[in-house]
Amino acid sequence: MEDHLVERIKSNASYHRLVTTRSRYSWTLAVIMLIVYYGYILLIAFNKDLLAKRLGDGVMTWGIPIGLFVIVFTVVITGIYVRRANGQFDDLTADIREKALQ
Numbered sequence: 001m002e003d004h005l006v007e008r009i010k011s012n013a014s015y016h017r018l019v020t021t022r023s024r025y026s027w028t029l030a031v032i033m034l035i036v037y038y039g040y041i042l043l044i045a046f047n048k049d050l051l052a053k054r055l056g057d058g059v060m061t062w063g064i065p066i067g068l069f070v071i072v073f074t075v076v077i078t079g080i081y082v083r084r085a086n087g088q089f090d091d092l093t094a095d096i097r098e099k100a101l102q
Contacts, residue, residue, distance in 0.1 A: 008100045018092040025084065029077055040070045 009015050043066070044051060051063035 005100055009096060012096055012099055014092055014099070015096050018089065018096065021092075022085075022089055026081070029081055033074065033077055036070060036073050040066065 044063075051061060051066065053062050054060065055062060055065070
């Protein structure tokens with residue numbers, strides 16, 4: 001990439017807003033995901049009795065739905081990020097690109 005084009009992009013206020021917003025949003029979702037994941041791991045480590053407790057008279061224990069929740073939560077939080085990235089973040093990127101090439 002040409003140096004003057006890079007400088008035009010870096011001097012654009014929209015670029016700085018994009019970087020700040022995207023970073024803050026990514027870190028927020030990452031921390032939420034880590035809390036859910038490590039909460040599950042800590043639950044396995046320190047409260048095995050809860051996970052081994054049966055749901056009703058069947059063979060399913062609490063560990064199954066809680067583990068499935070972690071998996072589904074991962075897919076949902078990824079979808080939330082992708083939706084925002086494909087909307088707001090892509091719009092800001094297109095605006096930055098357009099202004100830099102003018």
